[in-house]
Amino acid sequence: MKYRGNTSIRYDKKSFTIQVVDGQGEELNANLFGLRRDKTWVLDAMAVDRIRMRNRVNFDVWNAMSRVPYDTELDRRNGTVGLFVELFINGEYHGLYCFTDKVNRKLLDLKKPRVDDKGQPIIRGVLYKGREWSSATRLRGYETDTTWQKKWNGWELAYPEDYPCESEFSISL
Incomplete structure:
Protein backbone atom coordinates (compact mmCIF):
# COMPACT_ATOMS: atom_id res chain seq x y z
CA MET A 1 0.00 0.00 0.00
CA LYS A 2 1.34 3.46 -0.86
CA TYR A 3 0.08 7.01 -1.15
CA ARG A 4 -1.52 7.92 -4.47
CA GLY A 5 -2.01 11.19 -6.35
CA ASN A 6 0.10 14.11 -7.51
CA THR A 7 -2.18 16.80 -6.11
CA SER A 8 -4.25 14.89 -3.57
CA ILE A 9 -1.16 13.88 -1.60
CA ARG A 10 -1.27 17.37 -0.05
CA TYR A 11 -4.65 16.76 1.60
CA ASP A 12 -4.97 15.49 5.17
CA LYS A 13 -6.99 12.48 4.03
CA LYS A 14 -4.74 10.46 1.70
CA SER A 15 -5.68 8.22 -1.20
CA PHE A 16 -3.86 4.90 -1.60
CA THR A 17 -2.83 2.42 -4.26
CA ILE A 18 -2.97 -1.16 -3.06
CA GLN A 19 -0.87 -3.82 -4.72
CA VAL A 20 -1.77 -7.43 -4.01
CA VAL A 21 1.17 -9.79 -3.33
CA ASP A 22 1.48 -13.41 -2.28
CA GLY A 23 3.38 -14.76 0.75
CA GLN A 24 6.70 -14.40 -1.08
CA GLY A 25 6.04 -10.78 -2.09
CA GLU A 26 5.27 -11.63 -5.74
CA GLU A 27 2.50 -9.72 -7.52
CA LEU A 28 -0.80 -11.56 -7.41
CA ASN A 29 -3.94 -11.06 -9.49
CA ALA A 30 -6.96 -11.16 -7.21
CA ASN A 31 -10.68 -10.52 -7.51
CA LEU A 32 -11.39 -8.20 -4.60
CA PHE A 33 -15.02 -7.54 -3.69
CA GLY A 34 -16.07 -9.23 -6.95
CA LEU A 35 -14.98 -6.26 -9.11
CA ARG A 36 -12.43 -8.01 -11.41
CA ARG A 37 -9.08 -9.75 -11.26
CA ASP A 38 -6.11 -7.39 -11.07
CA LYS A 39 -2.97 -6.76 -9.05
CA THR A 40 -3.51 -3.08 -8.17
CA TRP A 41 -6.48 -1.25 -6.71
CA VAL A 42 -7.33 2.29 -5.61
CA LEU A 43 -8.63 3.53 -2.29
CA ASP A 44 -9.91 7.00 -3.21
CA ALA A 45 -10.08 9.31 -0.19
CA MET A 46 -12.57 11.59 -1.94
CA ALA A 47 -10.87 14.40 0.00
CA VAL A 48 -12.30 17.32 -1.99
CA ASP A 49 -15.68 15.71 -2.64
CA ARG A 50 -17.88 16.83 0.25
CA ILE A 51 -20.75 14.49 -0.60
CA ARG A 52 -18.30 11.58 -1.18
CA MET A 53 -19.88 10.31 -4.36
CA ARG A 54 -18.99 12.56 -7.32
CA ASN A 55 -16.34 10.32 -8.95
CA ARG A 56 -18.25 7.11 -8.33
CA VAL A 57 -21.51 8.46 -9.77
CA ASN A 58 -19.70 9.99 -12.75
CA PHE A 59 -17.96 6.71 -13.61
CA ASP A 60 -21.18 4.74 -13.14
CA VAL A 61 -22.98 7.06 -15.57
CA TRP A 62 -20.00 6.90 -17.96
CA ASN A 63 -20.00 3.10 -17.87
CA ALA A 64 -23.73 3.08 -18.65
CA MET A 65 -23.29 5.20 -21.79
CA SER A 66 -19.81 4.50 -23.16
CA ARG A 67 -18.11 1.34 -24.39
CA VAL A 68 -14.89 0.70 -26.29
CA PRO A 69 -15.59 -0.21 -29.94
CA TYR A 70 -14.20 -3.75 -29.66
CA ASP A 71 -14.91 -6.84 -27.58
CA THR A 72 -13.14 -7.16 -24.23
CA GLU A 73 -13.26 -9.60 -21.34
CA LEU A 74 -14.98 -6.92 -19.25
CA ASP A 75 -18.00 -6.25 -21.50
CA ARG A 76 -16.25 -3.39 -23.39
CA ARG A 77 -16.15 -1.27 -20.22
CA ASN A 78 -13.75 1.69 -20.20
CA GLY A 79 -14.38 3.22 -16.78
CA THR A 80 -13.79 2.11 -13.22
CA VAL A 81 -16.20 0.21 -11.00
CA GLY A 82 -16.09 0.47 -7.25
CA LEU A 83 -17.81 0.48 -3.93
CA PHE A 84 -17.70 2.47 -0.74
CA VAL A 85 -15.74 1.07 2.19
CA GLU A 86 -14.80 2.24 5.66
CA LEU A 87 -11.04 2.10 6.07
CA PHE A 88 -9.21 1.01 9.20
CA ILE A 89 -5.39 0.89 9.25
CA ASN A 90 -3.83 -0.90 12.22
CA GLY A 91 -7.11 -0.51 14.11
CA GLU A 92 -7.33 3.25 13.47
CA TYR A 93 -10.39 4.52 11.61
CA PHE A 99 -12.45 1.17 -3.44
CA THR A 100 -12.07 0.96 -7.24
CA ASP A 101 -10.24 -0.81 -10.00
CA LYS A 102 -8.00 1.18 -12.35
CA VAL A 103 -8.26 2.20 -15.97
CA ASN A 104 -5.29 0.30 -17.37
CA ARG A 105 -4.16 -1.94 -20.21
CA LYS A 106 -5.95 -4.91 -18.69
CA LEU A 107 -9.31 -3.15 -18.40
CA LEU A 108 -9.13 -1.83 -21.97
CA ASP A 109 -7.76 -5.15 -23.26
CA LEU A 110 -4.87 -3.39 -25.01
CA LYS A 111 -2.57 -5.87 -26.68
CA LYS A 112 1.14 -5.71 -26.02
CA PRO A 113 3.20 -4.34 -28.91
CA ARG A 114 4.72 -6.81 -31.32
CA VAL A 115 7.86 -6.33 -33.37
CA ASP A 116 7.75 -6.70 -37.15
CA ASP A 117 10.40 -8.48 -39.25
CA LYS A 118 12.37 -5.20 -39.48
CA GLY A 119 12.52 -4.85 -35.69
CA GLN A 120 9.97 -2.01 -35.59
CA PRO A 121 7.21 -2.08 -32.98
CA ILE A 122 3.64 -2.62 -34.08
CA ILE A 123 1.60 -0.57 -31.59
CA ARG A 124 -1.80 -2.17 -30.96
CA GLY A 125 -3.36 0.34 -28.59
CA VAL A 126 -2.35 3.31 -26.46
CA LEU A 127 -3.36 4.69 -23.08
CA TYR A 128 -2.71 8.27 -21.94
CA LYS A 129 -2.84 9.73 -18.45
CA GLY A 130 -3.26 13.40 -17.59
CA ARG A 131 -0.24 14.29 -15.44
CA GLU A 132 -0.80 18.02 -14.98
CA TRP A 133 -3.39 20.67 -15.72
CA SER A 134 -2.80 22.27 -19.11
CA SER A 135 -4.85 23.62 -21.99
CA ALA A 136 -4.60 20.16 -23.56
CA THR A 137 -5.76 18.20 -20.50
CA ARG A 138 -8.61 20.69 -20.07
CA LEU A 139 -9.45 20.11 -23.77
CA ARG A 140 -9.10 23.81 -24.58
CA GLY A 141 -6.15 23.62 -26.98
CA TYR A 142 -2.68 22.18 -27.31
CA GLU A 143 0.85 23.02 -28.34
CA THR A 144 1.61 21.84 -31.86
CA ASP A 145 5.24 20.93 -31.20
CA THR A 146 5.72 17.23 -31.79
CA THR A 147 7.51 14.95 -29.38
CA TRP A 148 9.34 11.66 -29.11
CA GLN A 149 8.98 11.73 -25.33
CA LYS A 150 6.55 10.03 -22.96
CA LYS A 151 5.06 13.40 -21.96
CA TRP A 152 3.37 16.04 -24.11
CA ASN A 153 1.05 18.93 -23.26
CA GLY A 154 0.30 17.63 -19.76
CA TRP A 155 -0.41 14.09 -21.00
CA GLU A 156 1.79 11.08 -20.36
CA LEU A 157 1.89 7.96 -22.46
CA ALA A 158 1.03 5.26 -19.91
CA TYR A 159 0.97 2.39 -22.36
CA PRO A 160 2.95 1.14 -24.19
CA GLU A 161 5.65 2.58 -21.98
CA ASP A 162 8.51 1.03 -23.95
CA TYR A 163 7.90 2.87 -27.25
CA PRO A 164 7.39 6.62 -26.77
CA CYS A 165 7.23 8.30 -30.15
CA GLU A 166 5.53 11.07 -32.02
CA SER A 167 2.92 8.76 -33.56
CA GLU A 168 1.45 7.93 -30.15
CA PHE A 169 0.44 11.57 -29.77
CA SER A 170 -0.83 12.02 -33.32
CA ILE A 171 -4.46 12.95 -33.74
CA SER A 172 -6.34 11.31 -36.60
CA LEU A 173 -9.72 12.71 -37.56
Whole structure:
Protein backbone atom coordinates (compact mmCIF):
# COMPACT_ATOMS: atom_id res chain seq x y z
CA MET A 1 0.00 0.00 0.00
CA LYS A 2 1.34 3.46 -0.86
CA TYR A 3 0.08 7.01 -1.15
CA ARG A 4 -1.52 7.92 -4.47
CA GLY A 5 -2.01 11.19 -6.35
CA ASN A 6 0.10 14.11 -7.51
CA THR A 7 -2.18 16.80 -6.11
CA SER A 8 -4.25 14.89 -3.57
CA ILE A 9 -1.16 13.88 -1.60
CA ARG A 10 -1.27 17.37 -0.05
CA TYR A 11 -4.65 16.76 1.60
CA ASP A 12 -4.97 15.49 5.17
CA LYS A 13 -6.99 12.48 4.03
CA LYS A 14 -4.74 10.46 1.70
CA SER A 15 -5.68 8.22 -1.20
CA PHE A 16 -3.86 4.90 -1.60
CA THR A 17 -2.83 2.42 -4.26
CA ILE A 18 -2.97 -1.16 -3.06
CA GLN A 19 -0.87 -3.82 -4.72
CA VAL A 20 -1.77 -7.43 -4.01
CA VAL A 21 1.17 -9.79 -3.33
CA ASP A 22 1.48 -13.41 -2.28
CA GLY A 23 3.38 -14.76 0.75
CA GLN A 24 6.70 -14.40 -1.08
CA GLY A 25 6.04 -10.78 -2.09
CA GLU A 26 5.27 -11.63 -5.74
CA GLU A 27 2.50 -9.72 -7.52
CA LEU A 28 -0.80 -11.56 -7.41
CA ASN A 29 -3.94 -11.06 -9.49
CA ALA A 30 -6.96 -11.16 -7.21
CA ASN A 31 -10.68 -10.52 -7.51
CA LEU A 32 -11.39 -8.20 -4.60
CA PHE A 33 -15.02 -7.54 -3.69
CA GLY A 34 -16.07 -9.23 -6.95
CA LEU A 35 -14.98 -6.26 -9.11
CA ARG A 36 -12.43 -8.01 -11.41
CA ARG A 37 -9.08 -9.75 -11.26
CA ASP A 38 -6.11 -7.39 -11.07
CA LYS A 39 -2.97 -6.76 -9.05
CA THR A 40 -3.51 -3.08 -8.17
CA TRP A 41 -6.48 -1.25 -6.71
CA VAL A 42 -7.33 2.29 -5.61
CA LEU A 43 -8.63 3.53 -2.29
CA ASP A 44 -9.91 7.00 -3.21
CA ALA A 45 -10.08 9.31 -0.19
CA MET A 46 -12.57 11.59 -1.94
CA ALA A 47 -10.87 14.40 0.00
CA VAL A 48 -12.30 17.32 -1.99
CA ASP A 49 -15.68 15.71 -2.64
CA ARG A 50 -17.88 16.83 0.25
CA ILE A 51 -20.75 14.49 -0.60
CA ARG A 52 -18.30 11.58 -1.18
CA MET A 53 -19.88 10.31 -4.36
CA ARG A 54 -18.99 12.56 -7.32
CA ASN A 55 -16.34 10.32 -8.95
CA ARG A 56 -18.25 7.11 -8.33
CA VAL A 57 -21.51 8.46 -9.77
CA ASN A 58 -19.70 9.99 -12.75
CA PHE A 59 -17.96 6.71 -13.61
CA ASP A 60 -21.18 4.74 -13.14
CA VAL A 61 -22.98 7.06 -15.57
CA TRP A 62 -20.00 6.90 -17.96
CA ASN A 63 -20.00 3.10 -17.87
CA ALA A 64 -23.73 3.08 -18.65
CA MET A 65 -23.29 5.20 -21.79
CA SER A 66 -19.81 4.50 -23.16
CA ARG A 67 -18.11 1.34 -24.39
CA VAL A 68 -14.89 0.70 -26.29
CA PRO A 69 -15.59 -0.21 -29.94
CA TYR A 70 -14.20 -3.75 -29.66
CA ASP A 71 -14.91 -6.84 -27.58
CA THR A 72 -13.14 -7.16 -24.23
CA GLU A 73 -13.26 -9.60 -21.34
CA LEU A 74 -14.98 -6.92 -19.25
CA ASP A 75 -18.00 -6.25 -21.50
CA ARG A 76 -16.25 -3.39 -23.39
CA ARG A 77 -16.15 -1.27 -20.22
CA ASN A 78 -13.75 1.69 -20.20
CA GLY A 79 -14.38 3.22 -16.78
CA THR A 80 -13.79 2.11 -13.22
CA VAL A 81 -16.20 0.21 -11.00
CA GLY A 82 -16.09 0.47 -7.25
CA LEU A 83 -17.81 0.48 -3.93
CA PHE A 84 -17.70 2.47 -0.74
CA VAL A 85 -15.74 1.07 2.19
CA GLU A 86 -14.80 2.24 5.66
CA LEU A 87 -11.04 2.10 6.07
CA PHE A 88 -9.21 1.01 9.20
CA ILE A 89 -5.39 0.89 9.25
CA ASN A 90 -3.83 -0.90 12.22
CA GLY A 91 -7.11 -0.51 14.11
CA GLU A 92 -7.33 3.25 13.47
CA TYR A 93 -10.39 4.52 11.61
CA HIS A 94 -9.58 6.61 8.52
CA GLY A 95 -13.08 7.23 7.20
CA LEU A 96 -15.14 6.51 4.12
CA TYR A 97 -13.23 5.61 0.93
CA CYS A 98 -14.16 4.45 -2.54
CA PHE A 99 -12.45 1.17 -3.44
CA THR A 100 -12.07 0.96 -7.24
CA ASP A 101 -10.24 -0.81 -10.00
CA LYS A 102 -8.00 1.18 -12.35
CA VAL A 103 -8.26 2.20 -15.97
CA ASN A 104 -5.29 0.30 -17.37
CA ARG A 105 -4.16 -1.94 -20.21
CA LYS A 106 -5.95 -4.91 -18.69
CA LEU A 107 -9.31 -3.15 -18.40
CA LEU A 108 -9.13 -1.83 -21.97
CA ASP A 109 -7.76 -5.15 -23.26
CA LEU A 110 -4.87 -3.39 -25.01
CA LYS A 111 -2.57 -5.87 -26.68
CA LYS A 112 1.14 -5.71 -26.02
CA PRO A 113 3.20 -4.34 -28.91
CA ARG A 114 4.72 -6.81 -31.32
CA VAL A 115 7.86 -6.33 -33.37
CA ASP A 116 7.75 -6.70 -37.15
CA ASP A 117 10.40 -8.48 -39.25
CA LYS A 118 12.37 -5.20 -39.48
CA GLY A 119 12.52 -4.85 -35.69
CA GLN A 120 9.97 -2.01 -35.59
CA PRO A 121 7.21 -2.08 -32.98
CA ILE A 122 3.64 -2.62 -34.08
CA ILE A 123 1.60 -0.57 -31.59
CA ARG A 124 -1.80 -2.17 -30.96
CA GLY A 125 -3.36 0.34 -28.59
CA VAL A 126 -2.35 3.31 -26.46
CA LEU A 127 -3.36 4.69 -23.08
CA TYR A 128 -2.71 8.27 -21.94
CA LYS A 129 -2.84 9.73 -18.45
CA GLY A 130 -3.26 13.40 -17.59
CA ARG A 131 -0.24 14.29 -15.44
CA GLU A 132 -0.80 18.02 -14.98
CA TRP A 133 -3.39 20.67 -15.72
CA SER A 134 -2.80 22.27 -19.11
CA SER A 135 -4.85 23.62 -21.99
CA ALA A 136 -4.60 20.16 -23.56
CA THR A 137 -5.76 18.20 -20.50
CA ARG A 138 -8.61 20.69 -20.07
CA LEU A 139 -9.45 20.11 -23.77
CA ARG A 140 -9.10 23.81 -24.58
CA GLY A 141 -6.15 23.62 -26.98
CA TYR A 142 -2.68 22.18 -27.31
CA GLU A 143 0.85 23.02 -28.34
CA THR A 144 1.61 21.84 -31.86
CA ASP A 145 5.24 20.93 -31.20
CA THR A 146 5.72 17.23 -31.79
CA THR A 147 7.51 14.95 -29.38
CA TRP A 148 9.34 11.66 -29.11
CA GLN A 149 8.98 11.73 -25.33
CA LYS A 150 6.55 10.03 -22.96
CA LYS A 151 5.06 13.40 -21.96
CA TRP A 152 3.37 16.04 -24.11
CA ASN A 153 1.05 18.93 -23.26
CA GLY A 154 0.30 17.63 -19.76
CA TRP A 155 -0.41 14.09 -21.00
CA GLU A 156 1.79 11.08 -20.36
CA LEU A 157 1.89 7.96 -22.46
CA ALA A 158 1.03 5.26 -19.91
CA TYR A 159 0.97 2.39 -22.36
CA PRO A 160 2.95 1.14 -24.19
CA GLU A 161 5.65 2.58 -21.98
CA ASP A 162 8.51 1.03 -23.95
CA TYR A 163 7.90 2.87 -27.25
CA PRO A 164 7.39 6.62 -26.77
CA CYS A 165 7.23 8.30 -30.15
CA GLU A 166 5.53 11.07 -32.02
CA SER A 167 2.92 8.76 -33.56
CA GLU A 168 1.45 7.93 -30.15
CA PHE A 169 0.44 11.57 -29.77
CA SER A 170 -0.83 12.02 -33.32
CA ILE A 171 -4.46 12.95 -33.74
CA SER A 172 -6.34 11.31 -36.60
CA LEU A 173 -9.72 12.71 -37.56
